[in-house]
Amino acid sequence: MAKVEITVNGVKHAREVEDRALLANFLRDELGLTGTHIGCDTSQCGCCTVHVNGQAVKSCSMLAVQANGAEVVTIEGMAKNGALHPIQQAFTECHGLQCGFCTPGMIMAVAGLLKDNPNPTDEEIYHGLEGNLCRCTGYINIVKAVKRSAELLGGK
Amino acid sequence: MEHHLLEVGGVRVSRREDLRLITGAGKYAADWELPGQLYAHFLRTDRAHARIVSINVEHALEHPGVVRVYTGADAVRAGYVKPMTMLTFKGKSGMQVRVPERPVLAHGHVRCVGEPVAMVVAESALIAQDAAELIEVEYEELPVVIHPEDALAPGAPQLHENVPGNLPFEFEAGDAAATGAAFAKAAHVTRLKLEVTRVAPNPMEPRACLMAYDAREDRYTAHVHVQGVNMMRKQLAAYTGLPEEKFRIMARDVGGAFGQRSLAYPEYCVQMLAAKDIGRPVKWVASRSEGFATDSHGRANFVSGELALDRDGRFLGMRLDWIAEMGAYLTPTGPVSHLRNPSTCLTGVYRIPALYGCWRTALTNTNPIAAYRGAGRPDIAYVIERLVSQAAAETGVDAAELRRRNFIPPEAFPYKTPTGSTYEIADLPGVLEKALKLADWNGFRERRRRSERAGKLRGIGISTVIENTGAGLFPKDEVQIEVAANGAVTVYSVSHSQGQGHETSFAMIVAETLGVPFERVQLRQGDEEHPLFGNHTGGSRSTVGAGSACHLAAKKLIDEGRALAALELGVEPSQVEYANGRYRTDHAERTVALGDLAKAKTFSVTAEGSFSSTFPNGCHIAEVEIDPATGVTEIASYVTVDDCGRVINHTIVEGQMHGGVAQGAGQVFGEHVVYDRNSGQLMTGSFADYYMPRAGLLREITMEEHPTPSKVSPLGVKGMGESGCTASLAALTNGVLDALRPLGVQHLDMPLTPAKVWHAIQAAQRKN
Numbered sequence: 001m002a003k004v005e006i007t008v009n010g011v012k013h014a015r016e017v018e019d020r021a022l023l024a025n026f027l028r029d030e031l032g033l034t035g036t037h038i039g040c041d042t043s044q045c046g047c048c049t050v051h052v053n054g055q056a057v058k059s060c061s062m063l064a065v066q067a068n069g070a071e072v073v074t075i076e077g078m079a080k081n082g083a084l085h086p087i088q089q090a091f092t093e094c095h096g097l098q099c100g101f102c103t104p105g106m107i108m109a110v111a112g113l114l115k116d117n118p119n120p121t122d123e124e125i126y127h128g129l130e131g132n133l134c135r136c137t138g139y140i141n142i143v144k145a146v147k148r149s150a151e152l153l154g155g156k
Numbered sequence: 157m158e159h160h161l162l163e164v165g166g167v168r169v170s171r172r173e174d175l176r177l178i179t180g181a182g183k184y185a186a187d188w189e190l191p192g193q194l195y196a197h198f199l200r201t202d203r204a205h206a207r208i209v210s211i212n213v214e215h216a217l218e219h220p221g222v223v224r225v226y227t228g229a230d231a232v233r234a235g236y237v238k239p240m241t242m243l244t245f246k247g248k249s250g251m252q253v254r255v256p257e258r259p260v261l262a263h264g265h266v267r268c269v270g271e272p273v274a275m276v277v278a279e280s281a282l283i284a285q286d287a288a289e290l291i292e293v294e295y296e297e298l299p300v301v302i303h304p305e306d307a308l309a310p311g312a313p314q315l316h317e318n319v320p321g322n323l324p325f326e327f328e329a330g331d332a333a334a335t336g337a338a339f340a341k342a343a344h345v346t347r348l349k350l351e352v353t354r355v356a357p358n359p360m361e362p363r364a365c366l367m368a369y370d371a372r373e374d375r376y377t378a379h380v381h382v383q384g385v386n387m388m389r390k391q392l393a394a395y396t397g398l399p400e401e402k403f404r405i406m407a408r409d410v411g412g413a414f415g416q417r418s419l420a421y422p423e424y425c426v427q428m429l430a431a432k433d434i435g436r437p438v439k440w441v442a443s444r445s446e447g448f449a450t451d452s453h454g455r456a457n458f459v460s461g462e463l464a465l466d467r468d469g470r471f472l473g474m475r476l477d478w479i480a481e482m483g484a485y486l487t488p489t490g491p492v493s494h495l496r497n498p499s500t501c502l503t504g505v506y507r508i509p510a511l512y513g514c515w516r517t518a519l520t521n522t523n524p525i526a527a528y529r530g531a532g533r534p535d536i537a538y539v540i541e542r543l544v545s546q547a548a549a550e551t552g553v554d555a556a557e558l559r560r561r562n563f564i565p566p567e568a569f570p571y572k573t574p575t576g577s578t579y580e581i582a583d584l585p586g587v588l589e590k591a592l593k594l595a596d597w598n599g600f601r602e603r604r605r606r607s608e609r610a611g612k613l614r615g616i617g618i619s620t621v622i623e624n625t626g627a628g629l630f631p632k633d634e635v636q637i638e639v640a641a642n643g644a645v646t647v648y649s650v651s652h653s654q655g656q657g658h659e660t661s662f663a664m665i666v667a668e669t670l671g672v673p674f675e676r677v678q679l680r681q682g683d684e685e686h687p688l689f690g691n692h693t694g695g696s697r698s699t700v701g702a703g704s705a706c707h708l709a710a711k712k713l714i715d716e717g718r719a720l721a722a723l724e725l726g727v728e729p730s731q732v733e734y735a736n737g738r739y740r741t742d743h744a745e746r747t748v749a750l751g752d753l754a755k756a757k758t759f760s761v762t763a764e765g766s767f768s769s770t771f772p773n774g775c776h777i778a779e780v781e782i783d784p785a786t787g788v789t790e791i792a793s794y795v796t797v798d799d800c801g802r803v804i805n806h807t808i809v810e811g812q813m814h815g816g817v818a819q820g821a822g823q824v825f826g827e828h829v830v831y832d833r834n835s836g837q838l839m840t841g842s843f844a845d846y847y848m849p850r851a852g853l854l855r856e857i858t859m860e861e862h863p864t865p866s867k868v869s870p871l872g873v874k875g876m877g878e879s880g881c882t883a884s885l886a887a888l889t890n891g892v893l894d895a896l897r898p899l900g901v902q903h904l905d906m907p908l909t910p911a912k913v914w915h916a917i918q919a920a921q922r923k924n
Contacts, residue, residue, distance in 0.1 A: 018282065034187040035180015037411070039360045040444035044843035047360060075180035084167060084178070092167075092174040095159055095807045098815060099655030100177030101184060101360040101411030126852030133843065135360050135412050136655045137811060138818030138880075139851040 004068040008033065009077030017064045023057075024048040026064035027074055035075040035104045039133070046132030049105040049112075050074045056112025058105075058131070075104035078111075086152035087111055087145075096145030098136030106132050110146050119150055159807045162660070162674060170807050171660040172679075173409075173653070183408040185364035186441045188379035193366065194223055196427055196440040197284035199274040199291050200449065201266040204302075204521040204836020205313065206295035208264060208273065215290035216276055221283035223434055225291070226275045226426055228263025236260040236425045239485070240394035242629060243492040247327040248514070254324045256316035256519070258485040260395070260422035266295070267315050267484035268521050269831075269838050270449025272423060277430045277438055300836040304458055304481040304518035315484060315519045322519040324482065325491055329499035329575045330512035338473030338510035342464035346547040351905045352535040352885075354456035354481070354829040355822075356846060357528045359654070361411020362447050367427035368437035376428055377404040381411070383418040384652045384692020385682035387629060391420030391488055396428065404684050413654035414819075415527030416452050418694055419487055448841045453829050454528020456481040457494060457535045463543040469553050471562045473510035476502070476539065480517045483524035490525045491517050497532030500624045503573045504540035505584050505773060506562040511574045521836045523829075529819055530878040531695065533623040534885050541619040541886030549897055555890070556592055559620050560585060579622060581864045582773045582799060588620060590862055591775035591797040600779070603792075613782040613917075614792070615895025619886035622773035625875030626695020631766055633690040635705035637666065637713050638760040643737065643751035645670065645677045647709070650690035651702035652681045656812065656877060661699060661805045662706045665871065669710035670750070671736035688762070696875030699804060701767045704869040709763035713750075716761050721748040770866050770874035774798035776817070776883035780891040787914025789825065789892055795858045796883070800876035801866040809876060814857060816880020822849035824888040828907045847907070900924060 005014045008031060015030050027033045027050065036059060039047035048059040051073040078085040087107050090096070097103040106129075113120065113128035120128060125146045134142060161168040169175060176182050213225040231237065237259045246252065262273045274291050278284035299313035306312055307322040315322055339345060366379040376398075382388045385405040393400040410417060427438045442451075458479040464472040480494040495515050502511050544562075548555040563584040564571050571579040592598075600616045607614035636648040647666050651658060663677040670677075680686070691701055714734050721739035722729040725748060731741045740747040753759045779792040796813060803809050826847030830839040840846040865872045885906070892908050893901065899920040904912060 020282070033180070034184075035182070037184070037361070038186070038441075039362065040843050042444065042842045042844045044848075045360065045444070075178075079179050088178040089168075091178050092169040092171070093159065093161060095170040095811050097174060097177055098657070098811055099360065099412040100173070100182050100409060103177055104180050107178065122852075122855070126850070129851040133360060133848050133850070135358055135414075135819070135848075136815045138814035138816075138821075138849070138854050138857075140814045140818075140854065140856060141811060143851055143855075 002065045004064055006067050006070055006072055008072045009074060019065060021064045022060050023062045023064050023067050024059035027059060033074050033076050037101055037104060039101065044133065046109055047102050047105040049108040049132065051108060051112065056109050075107060078107065087149040090145045090148035090152055094141045094145040094148050096137060096141045102132060102134045106134065106142060110149055114150055114153060118154060164675065171657045172663060173657060173659045184361050184411050185379060185381045188366045190366060190368055190437040193437040193439050194277050194279065194434065195281040195284050196430065196438050197276050197281065197288045198272040198423060199288040200270045200446065201262065201273050202269060203266055203295050203297060204269050204300045205298040206266050207298060208262065208266060209294040209296050211274060212292040213274060216287040219283065219287040219290055221279040222287045223277045224430060226261060226429060228259050228261040228273065230429055231259040231261040231426065232263045234429055236396050240391045240488045241486060242488045243325065247325050251326055253491065254319045255486050256319050256324065258422065260425040268523050269836060270523060275426045275430065277434065300521045302520055302522060302831045302833045302836055304479045304520055307518045307520045308479065308516060315521065319519060323516060324486055324519060325517045327495045327515040328513065329502060331510060331574065332512045335473045335475050335510040335512035339464045339475065342472050343467040344465045344551055346463045346543055346550055348543055348546055348903060349460045350539055350542055352455045352457040352459065352538055353823060353906045354453050355528065355827045356448055356829050357414040357416040357454050358848065359412025359414055359416060362444055363421065363442040363451060364440065365424045365427055366437055366439040367424060367431045369431040371435065375402050375404060376431065377406060378424060379406045380424060381413065381417045382407045382652050382682060382692065383413050383654060383694050384650045385684065386650050386690060387418050387692040388420055392424065395420055395425050405682065406684065407652060407682055410652060410654040414529040415454065415489065415531055415694060417654065418489060418692055419452060419526055445842050448846065449838055450523060452487055452526035453523050454525065455535060456525050459539050461539050461543050463547050465547055465551065469551055469558055469561055471506055471508045474508050476513040478513055478515045480515055481525060482517050482519055483522045484519060485524045487524045487526035489527040489531065493527045493531035497624060498536035499575055500577045501533065501536055501622055502575045504537065505564060505620050505622045507564050522831050527694065529816065530881040533878060534820065534882045537619065537621040537623065537882045538885040541621065542889065545890040555618050556588065556597060560588060577624065579771045580866055580868060582622060582771060583862065583864050584620065584773065587773060587775045587797050587799055587862045590860055591777050591795055594797065594858055594860055595777035595793065595795040597777065607781050613784055613895040615780050615891045615893065617778045617887045617889065617891025617894055618775065619883050619890060620775045621883045622771050623878065623882050624769040624771060625700055626697040627769050628691035628697060628701060630689060630691050632764045633701040633705040633767065634688040634762055634764045635702060635709040636686055636688060636760060636762040637709045638758060639750050639754045641751050641754045643676060643749060645672060647677060647679045647706060648683050648686040648688060649679060649681055649702045650688050651693045651698045653693060656693060656698060657808045658698060661808055662703060664804055665703055665706045666710045669707050670714065696877040699873045700770050700869050700875050703804065703873060704767055704871055705763055705765045707871055708765050709761055712761045712763040717750060717753050717759065720753045724748050767868055770801065770868045772798065772800045772874040772876050772879050774879055774883055776887040778887040778891040780888065780895055782892065782895050782913060784917050787910035787917065789908060789913060791821065791854055793858065794854060797860045797862050798876065798879055799862045799864055800879065801863050801874035802872035803861060804873060810859060812877050813859060813880045816878060817857060817884040818849050818854050820881045820884025821854050821888055822847065824885060824906050824908055825853065826907045826909055
């Protein structure tokens with residue numbers, strides 16, 4: 001067991017965790033933040049993507065102890081004061097989700113993508129979403145949502 | 157397309173359900189928690205076919221934190237051994253289906269890799285997982301049979317004593333003699349042997365179930381993903397021999413299903429044993445690896461097809477010899493959907509005077525097959541449309557023209573097909589011409605020349621399809637509508653969305669019928685406090701069935717409210733008019749709102765309807781470009797013209813089409829569940845090994861609608877959730893083959909991976 005202090009969505013949490021506990025399980029099981037989904041066990045699907053110190057990370061590929069002292073943002077921390085984050089707004093406007101299971105991870109991954117590249121081309125979007133699987137939408141509307149997010153974030 | 161946005165709580169959204177799903181507030185199966193819950197882990201066999209000599213669970217039981225371990229003996233003792241089958245009709249020569257036993261934990265034998273042999277229940281999921289590794293199972297390996305043709309051959313290893321020849325069911329449709337006669341006078345016969353590959357449905361949510369038992373009520377509560385609570389309840393009851401009222405099914409958000417999540421899997425029944433014995437809820441969350449091995453697979457059909465044509469390119473007859481692989485056991489939906497749906501639409505969109513199909517189901521040492529988006533419909537459409545395009549190529553007739561020449565003409569509808577189904581209505585030439593124009597069919601040669609100049613191979617593929625939407629497991633669909641005193645309208649349905657957006661489209665139907673604002677109407681799906689009769693979401697039937705029942709219930713609400721309003725207004729019901737949520741009469745100034753009728757007591761109605769199949773149809777045209785140096789295929793354009801009747805919500809329909817076509821493209825270009833033919837080991841057991849479509853595979857779909865009115869539903873709708881899958885397999889494959897045919901390649905089976913295409917090009921070039 002190991003002691004960790006992790007700040008999640010601005011709130012500091014001190015917990016004792018199993019050494020092998022994954023950050024994804026810590027968020028879901030310890031903190032009850034079930035918006036972070038686990039869709040695979042080989043780190044391909046991206047459903048569990050969160051931000052660790054400002055970087056998009058698949059939380060299944062990181063131990064909770066590795067996040068000790070880190071600032072983590074999950075999907076639950078994206079909307080502020082009752083207002084949707086522009087990427088959340090873009091996903092619903094463009095019908096970029098159906099069952100919604102991949103959506104939190106998608107939104108967190110897109111936030112990471114647009115932070116590095118605020119105006120991506122189509123090819124850059126495809127590349128940027130390589131690590132996030134969706135089974136419902138065929139991705140067409142997700143790609144539109146990424147472009148719309150870029151517009152909204154750019155204040156257009 | 158610009159989406160029409162709705163206002164919900166001051167936010168602009170495409171769908172009512174979006175708000176919770178984009179903020180992480182959805183509630184999926186693994187998100188349920190109950191106080192005192194224990195955790196289950198399944199030990200799964202790594203053998204494809206073996207006799208279980210012994211199981212030693214002693215060390216697992218000694219592991220700290222372990223509460224109990226279950227094995228096949230417990231399953232057999234409980235009598236949880238025989239799953240439900242939905243196959244109720246008779247087969248060839250009156251044959252009854254032979255359903256093999258499948259104890260919910262393997263007993264005596266294991267018959268496919270991944271089959272659960274023991275369940276550990278412990279204080280945490282990790283403890284249960286650790287302890288499962290301490291279980292010792294001794295096996296005596298048995299010969300393995302993986303390919304269904306091998307399984308049906310004489311001398312094949314036998315899987316089940318009560319299924320001689322590994323043939324649980326044989327079925328035929330059409331007229332063998334008439335078809336034989338048609339072939340005898342044919343000027344040309346096209347023959348293809350096709351594999352509709354085995355694929356993994358892979359909804360993004362892994363399977364999970366939290367099972368609780370209430371001793372006081374002697375009732376189980378299953379928190380699990382469903383496509384409809386009734387379908388899950390019926391199967392759990394059938395598997396365990398308990399009455400249906402012993403089950404309460406709790407489900408909120410479902411992270412994709414595609415037919416795979418309509419099943420009551422054996423694991424849930426094992427959890428029932430533990431929840432009752434131990435008296436604490438038992439939670440199990442599957443890993444994706446478990447999912448690949450044990451969530452039902454789809455398709456897996458092996459078909460030899462022949463199409464007979466006369467001198468003018470008119471179809472005279474078609475004959476199919478179809479092997480439907482079933483895996484090691486029969487699922488409730490696998491055999492029925494892979495036989496009934498293809499036989500219902502055996503004639504496709506064509507007037508073919510003579511038809512004959514023979515279906516043999518085959519058991520193999522593989523994971524069981526069940527319905528997967530389309531459930532036999534994409535399979536039959538793929539077979540027919542491959543045959544037709546092949547015939548066009550062989551006879552030198554344009555692929556669109558050959559279709560045009562053989563369509564069932566609009567005036568022939570309702571059309572009684574030679575296999576006994578009745579297609580309600582379609583305008584096939586209209587659909588085709590619109591699609592040809594949209595795809596610029598005539599400009600293809602020029603585009604091909606341009607590709608050639610760039611060193612690329614270009615092909616155009618077409619498919620024109622029709623499919624029967626599901627008539628349903630239950631003969632009717634019920635919907636309840638309840639009005640609150642503040643005018644809020646709550647709609648209850650059995651049909652359960654797995655991403656289709658029922659909360660939006662059903663609320664739209666009710667709001668429109670009642671003439672009240674959309675914001676005022678809420679849908680509750682599978683609410684166990686409001687038990688209703690009716691079908692799950694499957695077979696593209698939800699808007700046709702539950703959607704229509706929503707409309708009928710709203711109309712019934714208006715009518716019943718009229719009588720109540722008349723009393724309040726002191727007039728005859730005939731003197732009361734209803735509009736936009738309010739009753740009024742010429743004889744009084746006062747009006748009565750719907751909510752006013754709920755002031756004294758709940759104002760609620762339940763309406764029902766029986767809805768048979770609708771026949772959505774369409775034409776998809778795919779243009780592809782292949783780089784011969786790498787074998788990589790790009791989808792250059794994709795056009796759809798579909799007739800799904802009246803559309804309730806265009807955004808949702810467009811999304812369904814995108815998703816369906818992408819699943820088809822996934823199967824065409826890469827998806828394939830592969831078992832090693834000698835050992836029976838699963839070679840594609842994770843997302844690291846199994847191809848999944850990713851962003852960029854399908855860049856854009858150009859869509860148009862070509863509706864003809866259906867009378868099956870009072871809304872005029874036809875189902876369309878599976879249309880994208882049904883049409884895309886053949887459209888894309890035909891496109892690739894059209895690109896390769898000039899090199900001499902006549903046939904390839906899916907998946908058309910870069911390696912397969914490259915090798916085909918190399919082989920063809922060597923020959924040339």
